[in-house]
Amino acid sequence: MKLIATASQTVGPFFSIGLARLHQDSTKINSADAQMITGTVVDGDGQPIPDCVLEFWTFSSFARVPTSATGKYSVILEARTEMCEVLLFMRGLLKPVYTRVYLSEAVKAMDEVSQLVATDRVHTLIAQPGSAAKQFVWNVKMQSDNETVFFDY
Amino acid sequence: MTTPIEDREARKGTQPPYLFPGYVSTQKRAPLKPLILLPENSSSLFSPVFGHDSVRPADGDLTRQHAGEPLGERIVVSGNVVDEDSYPVRGALIELWQANAAGRYRHHLDNHAAPLDPNFTGCGRLVTDDQGAYRFVSVKPGAYPWRNHENAWRPAHIHFSLFGAGILSRLVTQMYFPGDPLFARDPIFNSIPDEGARMRLVSTFDWQTTKPEFALGYRFDIVLRGPKSTPMEAVHP
Numbered sequence: 001m002k003l004i005a006t007a008s009q010t011v012g013p014f015f016s017i018g019l020a021r022l023h024q025d026s027t028k029i030n031s032a033d034a035q036m037i038t039g040t041v042v043d044g045d046g047q048p049i050p051d052c053v054l055e056f057w058t059f060s061s062f063a064r065v066p067t068s069a070t071g072k073y074s075v076i077l078e079a080r081t082e083m084c085e086v087l088l089f090m091r092g093l094l095k096p097v098y099t100r101v102y103l104s105e106a107v108k109a110m111d112e113v114s115q116l117v118a119t120d121r122v123h124t125l126i127a128q129p130g131s132a133a134k135q136f137v138w139n140v141k142m143q144s145d146n147e148t149v150f151f152d153y
Numbered sequence: 154m155t156t157p158i159e160d161r162e163a164r165k166g167t168q169p170p171y172l173f174p175g176y177v178s179t180q181k182r183a184p185l186k187p188l189i190l191l192p193e194n195s196s197s198l199f200s201p202v203f204g205h206d207s208v209r210p211a212d213g214d215l216t217r218q219h220a221g222e223p224l225g226e227r228i229v230v231s232g233n234v235v236d237e238d239s240y241p242v243r244g245a246l247i248e249l250w251q252a253n254a255a256g257r258y259r260h261h262l263d264n265h266a267a268p269l270d271p272n273f274t275g276c277g278r279l280v281t282d283d284q285g286a287y288r289f290v291s292v293k294p295g296a297y298p299w300r301n302h303e304n305a306w307r308p309a310h311i312h313f314s315l316f317g318a319g320i321l322s323r324l325v326t327q328m329y330f331p332g333d334p335l336f337a338r339d340p341i342f343n344s345i346p347d348e349g350a351r352m353r354l355v356s357t358f359d360w361q362t363t364k365p366e367f368a369l370g371y372r373f374d375i376v377l378r379g380p381k382s383t384p385m386e387a388v389h390p
Contacts, residue, residue, distance in 0.1 A: 002160060002237045004167050005378040007345045007354055009327040010176075011312065014260040017276050018250025018312055022203075043181040051262075057320050062201035085196060085320050092178030094169035094344050096323065098196075116189050143185045151196075152188040153321065 008095035013051045015089065016066060024063045026076050033079030035134045037101065037127050040071045041088065044143035048072070052090040054140075056101075058083070088140065098153035101138050102126050117149050124148040166346035175340035177301050200319050203246040203280070212278035215249075215291040223273035225254025225292030227368035230328070230356065234285045234315065236379045241285025242322075245377075248314040249277035249289065256295030256309075265297050290368060296335055308335035308342060317377035328373045329355045 011019075037056075041049045048071025056063045056075050065075045077084065082103055087096040102110050104126055114122055124146060127136035140148045171183035211218050216227060234242040252258045252275060255267040259274055275294075279287045294309045310327040317323065329342065333355075336342055345351040362370030 002163070003235065003239060003376045004164060004350060004353075005237060006324060006326055006375045007168055007350045008324060009169070009312075009341060009354070011314075011325050013262060014258040015250065015312070015314075017258060017260055017274070018248045019314060021276075021278065022248070044185070045181055047181070049182070055323075057199065057201075059199050062199075087320065087323060089325055090182060092176070092180075092182035094171065094173060094176070094179065094341070096325065097171075097184055098320070112192065112195065113189075116191070121186075142182045147184060147186050150184045150186075150188055152190045 010091060010094050011053065011089040013091045015051075015053055019053060019064065020066075022064045024065050024075060026074065029076045031079065033134070035077045035079065035081055035103065035136065036074060036130075037077065037103075037136045037138050038072065038074040038130065039127075039137055039139040041067050041073065041090075041140045042071060042142065044141075046141075049090055049142070052088055055087045055089075056084040057087070058085070096153065097142075097148075097150045099140070099148055099150050100125055103136055104129055113149075121147075121149050167350035169344035169346075173340060173344040175302075176344060196320055200316055200322070202244065203316070207246065208278045208280050212276075213289045215251075215273065215275065215277050215289065217290075218274055218276075219272040221272040223253060223270045223292050225270075225273075225295075227290065228293050229288065229290050229362050229364060229368045229370045230311070230373060231286065231288035231359075231362050231370070232356075232373040232375060234281050234287065234317075234375045234377060236317065236322070236377050238379060241281070241283075242315075242317050242377055243281055243283050243285055245281045245285070246316050247277075247279040247281065247287055249279070249291075249311060251275045251291065251311040252294040252297055252309075254292045254295050256297035258297075267295070267297065288362075293330065293369075296333075301340065305338070306335050308333040308339050313373075313375070315375060315377060318379065322377045322379065324375070324377055326375075327354060328371075330371065331355055331358055 041052045050069045052067040065073045067073045086099050089096045127138035130137050173179050253270045253273045257267040281287050296309050310329050315324045356371040356373040359370040359372045
């Protein structure tokens with residue numbers, strides 16, 4: 001017989017006390033090939049969410065970054081990363097939301113989800129080219145118009 | 154052996170929903186569109202391994218991180234971390250955070266008019282042993298008010314963050330203390346529909362781990378989702 005998984009609860013607003021030691025320290029990354037995604041996390045009214053922590057998972061790496069007082073985050077990813085699975089935790093989320101971000105050069109890797117996601121929502125999963133090479137912008141909207149696609153979790 | 158459908162039925166109501174209007178912050182942050190069900194085994198089984206060297210000795214004793222001892226009721230919290238098939242989850246990183254005994258977090262946004270304790274940070278880190286067991290020493294956190302509704306108070310709790318076998322095993326939860334009179338009016342606790350699942354977040358007082366002349370023992374066992382478990386309440390677009 002299978003056990004039932006322990007119930008999730010929100011991280012609340014003070015998660016940095018416990019989680020900050022794993023926050024990515026971008027000053028310690030100086031690979032010329034590294035890629036960077038920046039963006040803003042906003043709520044259903046478009047208001048920035050200052051108390052969110054994002055985790056970027058790939059098949060070989062993990063990076064955790066919090067949002068700033070203006071809801072902005074910035075994460076550095078290994079060279080050649082094409083897709084990350086992303087968990088977002090925040091006050092007001094009783095369990096994390098689970099999504100993906102595809103770096104725009106790698107849209108071919110999207111075959112799997114483009115069959116599952118309505119055409120007019122696929123764009124929410126794609127990071128857009130930023131102001132410089134290897135820089136991308138990916139914003140997350142929690143609800144309503146342009147709500148980011150979230151996967152079952 | 155249970156079938157996937159029975160599994161799904163058994164899990165029904167054992168996790169909170171995204172939208173739970175009584176917890177006001179969910180109203181503008183909960184996703185409102187249907188979640189997309191990914192194919193089985195589509196998500197990453199990779200899990201970061203942080204290892205024992207990521208944990209310092211004082212990380213498992215929140216009463217010994219400063220020059221003096223924190224005020225409050227000393228506690229020893231222990232338990233086992235297993236997956237849904239009852240296998241121990243070994244070497245799992247657990248991150249902990251909590252308010253001090255007066256119900257105040259060491260955080261610049263916590264405005265509760267209760268004293269900070271110079272000898273308490275409220276941060277712990279542990280790695281489960283070869284049996285999936287963990288143990289830490291702390292002080293019992295105080296209840297504290299929040300502005301969710303009139304005269305709202307959170308029951309005393311300790312935040313837990315755990316890594317298991319892959320992204321779907323990731324868990325952040327809160328451990329509560331037995332008999333707390335604040336349970337009945339706490340929307341975060343009551344967001345979990347299933348009473349059994351809710352009560353499994355309540356630790357049990359334990360004489361076995363209570364240390365004479367030192368600290369009260371509480372037990373809190375944790376079950377992480379396995380990588381192959383069936384997603385529940387999935388809705389296609």
